[in-house]
Structure formats: C-alpha cells, structure tokens
Amino acid sequence: MSYLDKVNSPKDIKKLNIDELDELCQEIRSLMIKTVSENGGHLASNLGVVELTVALHKVFNSPTDQIVFDVGHQCYTHKILTGRRKEFSTLRTENGISGFTRPVESPHDIFSSGHSSTSVSAAIGLAKAKALKGDKGKVIAVIGDGALTGGLAYEALNNSSIDTDNLIIILNDNDMSISKNVGSVAKELTHIRTSPKYYRFKSKVSRGLAKIPKFGAQITRFITVTNQRIRKKLYHSTFFEDLGLRYYGPIDGHDMQSLIDALTVAKAHSHSVLIHVSTVKGKGYDFAEKNPSKFHGIGKFNIDTGEPLSKGKTFSDAFGENLLSFAEKDSRICAITAAMATGTGLVNFANKYPKRFFDVGIAEQHAVTFSSGLAKNGMIPFFAVYSTFLQRSYDQLVHDVAMQGLKVIFCIDRAGFVGEDGESHQGVFDTAYLMSVPDLTVFAPATFDELSSMMYQAAYKEEKAVAIRYPRGGQAVLPENYKYEKHAFDVIGDSSNDICLVTYGRETEPCCKALKECDNAFVLKLNKIKPLSSEIADVLKNTKKIFFLEEGIKSGGVGECFAELLLENGVNAEYRHICINDEFVKQASVDSQLKKYCLDAQSVIDIVNEKI
Template sequence: MRKLLDQIDSPGDLRSLTVKQLGGLCGEIRQEIIRTVAKNGGHLASNLGVVELTVALHYTFDVPWDDIVWDVGHQCYTHKILTGRRDRIHTIRTQGGLSGYPNPKESDCDPFHSGHSSTSISVALGLANAKRINHDPGHVVAVIGDGALTGGLAYEGLNNAGRFPKNFIVILNDNKMSISKNVGSIARYLAHIRTEPGYLKVKSTVENILDNTPVLGAPVSSLLQKSKSLLKQALYNNTLFEDMGFAYYGPYDGHDLEQLISVLQNAKNINRPVLLHVITSKGKGYPFAEKNPGAFHGVSCFDIKTGESQASGDNFSKVFGRCLTDMAKEDDRICAITAAMESGTGLTDFHKAFPDRFFDVGIAEEHAVTFSGGLAAGGMLPVFAVYSSFLQRSIDQVIHDAALQNLKVTLAIDRAGVVGEDGETHQGLFDVSLLSSIPNLTIFSPCYFSELQMFLHQAVYECPGVAAVRYPRGGQLFQPEDFTVTGNTYDVYGETDAPVLLVTYGRLFSMACLAAKKLREDKIPVRILKLNRIHPLDPQAIEICRNAQHVFFFEEGVRQGGIGEHFFYLLYQQGYQGKTTLRAVENHFVKQAAVRQSLIELELDSDSMRKIIKTEYQK
C-alpha cells in the first residue's frame, strides 16, 4: 500500500486528504523524523511535538504566498518535508545537505533564515508590513514556543505588532504549561465560540444596536465589555496579550488536527492581530523522547530501539561543570548563570549542589550579562556559561554593564570555534573578534581539559575585570607525550631555533603538533608557539618570533579583528623582517558539516597546515 507521505509533493496536496488521513500522515512524518535524527543527529523532541500543528498550518495557509516564520527554527523538519524537500531530508545537517533551520536559499517556502530565539514576531511583522505596502493580501504567521517568550525581543515584537490591522497571526506553541481539565475545557469552549465568524457577526450587531439605544446603549455595551474582560481574566488569569492589542484565543490541543484546522481557518477572518495558544507535547510519538524531552531536544546519533546515544566520553562542557562545582564548594561567592542551557553547558550538577547560587534566566543573554554585573557589584563571583553563538546577542551588555565598570564577571564560552552540523547560525567564530576590542577584558583559550581547569581558576580569581574562557564543542584532541601543561600565558613546543614558527591557540594546537610531526619527515623543522591567554597578548610571546624566518598563524575564528591580525601588527611594530602567513576564516559564514570536514575545508587541519607551510617555506 502506498504511503500517504509519498502522495505529498507540496503543501497543496494536503487538501486532498481527509482529516483521518492527515492523522495517518502525521504518524508517517514522525517515523521519518525519528529515522533521520537517529542517523544524523539533530533536534528531535521539538520536531515531534509540532507535527500536527505544522500539517494544520500548511493545510490552512498557502505558502509561499502566505508566510510562516518559525522561531529558533529547529522545529522545522516537518515543514521541510511538506515543502518539497522530503527527498533530501536524509541529508539534513550534513555537508552539502539541508540546513537544520529554515533557509530561504533552500526554498521560497522559508521566508527568513533563523537559528536564534525570539525573533519570529519581529520578522513576521516586517513581512506583514511589506505585504501591506505592496497591497499583498497574504497572511503572515509567527510560530513561537513558550521558551522563546523568555527572550525580550519577543515582547518588543509583540508591543509593535498589536497595532497591525489584520492578516497577522502569532501561534504560541506551549509545550510546558499544565492546565487543569475543567478550566481548560471551559477556556477552549469559549475560545472556539469566539473565533466563529457567526459569533463575531452577532457580537458586532448587538453592540451596534445597543450603541444606538438612547441613554442606555453605551453604558450597557461598556458594562458587557467589562464583564467579558473580567470573565476572561478569571478563566485565563492573564490578559497580557490582549493588553498588547491581540485577540487571544486558546488554549487548544496542539495534536487535535480537526480543531486546529478549524481554529486556523477562523483566525484568518479576524481583522486584527491574533494570538492562538496551543498546547503540544515535546517528543510526542517516541516514548524515550516523551519521558525525557530535555535529553532528546538536541541529540547526537542514537539507537532507535533503545534511545541510547552513540556519543560517549568526556567533553569540555562536562569538565567545565565539574570544575565550577568544585570551586563553588570552596567559595560561596561563586554563582552560575545560564540562558536556558543548563544541560548543554554542563551545569546540571552545579544546580543540584547549589540551587541558591544557580540562575537560569531563560533565553535572555542580554539580561544574563547585566544580571551577572549586578551580582558582581554585590560582591559575588558570577560565571555566565553561554554558547559562543548566543553570546553575540549580549555584546552591548558586556561592554556597558560589565567591562566599562571593570566588574568581576567571568564568561564561560562553550562551543567556541567550528561547531559542526548546526551550521551557519551556530558557529562560534566571532567571539574573539568581538571581545578582543573591549577594554578591561581578558580571554583564555585552552586546548586540554586540565588547561580549562587552570584558566577558569585564573579567570575567576586572578583577572581584575571581565574574563572569558573559551573552549570547543566535544572532547580534547591529540596531546604529545612530551608536552607539559603549564597554565602559563603561552607555551613553546618543538625544535629550538627552527626557522619556521607556527603560532596558534585552542584546539588547533593539536593539529599543529601533528603537522609539525609530519613536517619533520619533510626535513622542515618547526617550532610551535601556543597562545593560552590570547588577549591581551604577552609581549614575551611576540618577542619569541623575532628570529624566525617565517611565522605562520592558524586561527579557528574570523580573520577580521582576530588574534592573528593583532599578533602580526605587534610583531611588525617590533621590527620583524621575516615572512608571515595568516590562515583564518575569511569573510564568509561556515555551513553545516562535521567539525573535521569543516576544518579541512577551512584548511585548518593538520594536513592543510603541513601543505601550506611546506609550499610557502620552499618558495
């Protein structure tokens, strides 16, 4: 029997199916997503939770003429399957394959490239106004999760969107809120009635009659309006969205296709901004993800039958969490802050051990930095653990609310450098360039777990102001047997007085050691300068390069404003007369691929280092 999914080449094909068939289609989509993520890794629980909602949206709206904007975008797998990309879904998050996030370069059904949180309402409002200016009658829908509503940008968007006249719908995908049966049933019943066009017509007619009734009309209408608002407030206990100008309806069962389709169709006919509140279950349809949606939010490859991940061993995030927990045992001033990434940044054990000194501020990186500044001003030692990609959102706060006041704030920057399959929106390639221009700020870049422990201690206790410790995703790489971790600002390794000096930092030191080993076979002696404190640079580290014939700098970060440029500037200021070569990430965004593949493509792996040095040295 032919699968229902095989009959879907575009969203329009959904409308030839019955609601019962749509339910069967949802089951097939879930199996497709589970198989794909088990093989490639990715976001599982969030995608399984929005299957029915996505099907209902595409059944009701007509993309790309109507626009659907997915907040964060990691829950877009069903959307991609339904919009002509099913034959490529097996390539998602792989080199040359589909992105794990919406991407207009892939399809005109993706109106905006998104990978960070809380942007959908602002984006959708811009799209809606563009349609209005161009006299385009199409609708715009923003789908935002309750987690993304912890980000301030979402409220900036809501504050402006409440004034938009029509064709603008926000869907709140709520996968955490618990609603008791009786109150929830009443709320859904009233909301369903209020979205019926017939109800709205009767309401308008009654109010017109009352307004034209002498003496009593306006007061009675006002009284009814106030009574309605009081009843809603009693039932929902929240009038925030309506106070912002939205017509609020819900909550609805986000897995009830028939109801979702009916509500969406009715919402299209309301001539004001609409907010629909739907309740979904993360991980729905896969028992392991349903029981532990947090663990199955973003996953590596796993066994479908057991749910067990194929990833194993220690990683920098876990080591950081253990180190900070140990430090907190000895010092009750240490606090840990995270922006909705407790597990991802390795802080689960810290939270259990010190709940009073652990703060999850939600997806609000700007607030996290300023909040950390307040803790520091109050005498605490805050450590904000954040992915490099997400730290980008809080650079103003780092400058104004931390560094300007020389406050003792530590930034633990996870996923620094190339991150792999999450691609362009999540690469940690900009933090060094952004932070190194800020006064009163120190940056460390460890290569090994033991160095992470040393530099974290230095950042918290020895640096006078803001300090950042940046470390890569995953585990530590090759370490030569004859290399000793010192904790110094820099280390020198390799052949003394070698004509070639290779300078680098972070995990690229491992690549440099492998390259030097191979270059010895080519009769090219190499000395390696390993930078540990990469900003400010130790003047003695610059001095070491003066007698080298050729200095090569390899950097896992953007070239513009990076440490390499700054290093060579200082070197030439000291009168260096030799040759220099800088290899870093040039002016482009790095797409998804395995970390190893990306480093090869960027010519930052050991073989590329060997080839570049050999070619340049022999010129």
C-alpha cells in the first residue's frame, strides 16, 4: 500500500514520520504530473509547494486552523490531502474538482480563489473575526513572491499587525529573494530561531524574567531591543519586521524537518508571524524545473517529452506577431503585460524590443495607469491582458485613461468562455463594464486578419482609448465569400429575410453554420460593439425576429445596449437575448459551455425553429 492510500484526511498525515512524509511527497508529485498531463492545469507552481503543504497539514489542524492559498493555483496537494484524492482524476473537468480552492468542495477550502494578491487581506479578516468571536485556531496565508507584486498584498501587509495574534503569513519565494541575508551567521541564526527547543527555552526565560520584581520588565525590553539590532545587522532587509511581523527565514521549502520546526514555532507565537520559504518551481519534474513559465498553466502534454499535445495558432500568437510587425516600423509602439508575457503572446516582442516591453508584475492597476503615462508623452501603448484580470483595473481604465482622453490600446485575451479554469477566469464580464466607459471604442474580431486590421485601426485611425477583445484559442471559420471591409458591422446572407441573428467575435461561426439549416434568416455581424452604429436600424427596419447571441453576461452587456438602439430607432421586431443570465460559469470544455448556454450551432438552429 502506498502512503497516498493511507491519507484520507489531514489527521492521517500526523501519524507519519519524516521519512514517510518525504515518500508521500514523491507519490503526490507523481499523481500530480500524471493528472495534469491528462487534464491540463497549473503544474510548476503546485510541484513547488508539495513539502510546504504537507508540513502545513502536519503541524496545523485544518479547518480549525484556516489555510488561505493566494491565487489558489498551488492548492493541488492541499486537495489531495483533504479527502479529494480519489476525485483528483476529475481535476478541471466538467462536474469534477476545481483547479482552485472552492468552499463548495470542502470545508478545508476557506476562500474561492483565482486572482492574485488577495490572501493576506482575507486572512487578516478571518483572524480578526476569530479573535472577536473567541474561536480557536490560527489563520495561515500562503502567498508567492509573484503575488507580492500586486498592490493589494501591500495594503494588507500594512494592516497585518493590528492587534492580531493568530495570523501567520507564509511567503513562498520561488524566484526572487525578498530579504537577502548575509553569510552563514544569518543562516545559522534562522536555524536556531526556528528550533522548537530554542523557542521553548526562550519562552521559559521570558516567563522567569517577568517574575523578577522591578527589573524583570526592563531586562526583557533590553533583550528584545538587542535582538532586533543584531538581526538588522545580519539581515539587509527587515521590511516585514518593520511592519510588526516576526520574521523567520529563508527556510528551505523542500526540507521537511526545517519546515515543520519553523511552522511549529510560528504556531506557538502570540504575535503575527511571517515565514519566508524558498522553493523551486516545478520541483521534481525536469521539464517544469527548466521551463516553469511553460508549465505554469499548461494543457494536456506528453510526460516523456514535456510537449503539449494540442498545437495550432491562437489569437494570442496572432496578436504577438502583429505587434512585432508594427514595432518594426514604428518606434512608438510599446507592449505592457501584467506578468503574462507568455500567455498573451509577447515573448518574441520582449526578446526583440526589450526597451519597449514592460512586464509590471501582477499589478493590473499600475499597468493601466503606467500605460496612460506612456500615451501622454507620445508613445502608443498596447496593454495585453486577460479579460478576467482587466476587471481588476476598471477604475484606472475610467479615471486614468478614458477621462484623460488618452489612447491606450487594451488587447483583451481570453474574452468569452475559457473552459476548465472555471468561475474565476471566464471572460464574460468585460463587455458589460466596457460598454459603460465614455469615449472608448471596442472591437471584436472573429479572425486573425480582422485582429490585425483592428489593431492597425486602433493605433492609427482612432484618437482615443480602444479595446480589442478576442477569445482563447483559434479563429472562427466564416463563409468563403465573407470579407472584412473595416465596417462597423457586416451582413452575412440576405438582409430581406425575416429573421436576424446578431452576434460578434467567435459566436459568428455557429451563427453562420446555423444559416444552412435556417430558412429566411441572415446574420448581422458586429465588428465594432462600442459604439453601436445607428445604421444598424436601417438594416433591421423590416425584420420580424431578432436573436442576439453573445458569450457575455446579460446585465449591461452588448445585447441590452443593442435592444436600446432598436427601441430608440423604432425597430418593431420580436427580440430575444441569448447569453449568460446572472450566474457564474462553471468549469467545463468551451464546447460544453457553448452548448449549455445555447450558443452552439445546433442550439441556434433550435432557437430559430422555436424548439428552445
């Protein structure tokens, strides 16, 4: 029997010794690599925190002690250890377990996650609530060094020492060093300070000193100040201690005994504590260790070669190629990303034009305002960002770009359904909030050629801010006789027919496919979804039924704005809006999601024929 077979809850881990825990970690890695190779997922980040997660569950008592994973893309070991090992093969599949923490799955998952830099804020709130209610247990926030590039993390750290004695922050440093130390003395000091024996001795001495009349408190204060001064000499940065946190580290994140010792000391503390843990991203799988960016979020792949199983040009690839071409001819072209150079197709741009490429870290708010500064002084900034992450910088889009009348070009990747990443990553909200922003033009390409043309229009034909939204994956297949002529909208089919299917972007393909089975119908394809052209009303003035189909949320979406346009222009037609109605889209394949929300070709046919 493997050790994995013996672990059905965190309680089972407490029965294992160090050697057994190390063996358990290797079994977890093997299971993880096999499952992600078949289902896709976040591999490198999860491989790096196996020992850390096992040690957390060895020392603490989840869910009484609450563990909050930042982003949640490193929670696979946690899921395996908290009763979901048998369901792990369903990771990221429809009706399976999520690739992120989800409280609906388990009481051990404290917060739904998916976006970065939130854990410390949530943990402080959880810890304060425990204190106010008199509940037992610690609250542990596990945050990576990448997430510390997000401003929310620093807002929380600034608030982390407010009368909170049950908070522990684990800084998982797998890339950059946060607090560099000096030589072997500092290293040995860290080892001593995280020894449970030393901590018990220190506590005993403190209690003894406190009993000394008159001078006990003075001696204790003198020792404390002296310790602080010594640490400042040995550690170049005392940033965390200056914030009121007790700092321990760096700790080897793959040394089980060191981790257990450090966590045991932190658990015994009556102060807020930060433990700095150094880990290797992709640990235990050679391909992931050598190329952690590639294996950060990866689809199905061959375990023996590390190569993805699915290939083909994507909108991200096309965007990167186009921007590179523009930059060759125009030195004003700049590329901005929020730690997503690979995902958004900007790697080649970064290599060729490093001075005009800016990766600002996981800081979408800063990325937008930074871009506005570039634009103000004459550059042409293209900010490439996933739809789900752009929503984090809505205020900057409104206040620092649109209100200033500046031309920043937002290239919004993963717009619409994204599939298996689930609720936190679906790109279905951007249309609703973009439609509300004054002086913003929004394009929706369906093909790579359209994307290229719209990028050119944005850079050289538009005067103010522009957003170009495109889906994950490849381009739509449209009728052979269709050609994009840079109009705000196009008609596909005979506009004298009674039924019109209105749509944009990827959804154009299933609507065009449906035309083959639908008599008396045509497609109105929106290329520019904001502003909507008033000429549309002239095309639809004699139409009897209009179906608006979009991969977006209903409230405030393009379909609602389109209905208003029809009403204002006296178009008297039966109108139906097929979209996402006031709910979060759960994980499934994109094809399954399209079918569920009646946006696949067969559903469109059934809608037109009034079967749905």
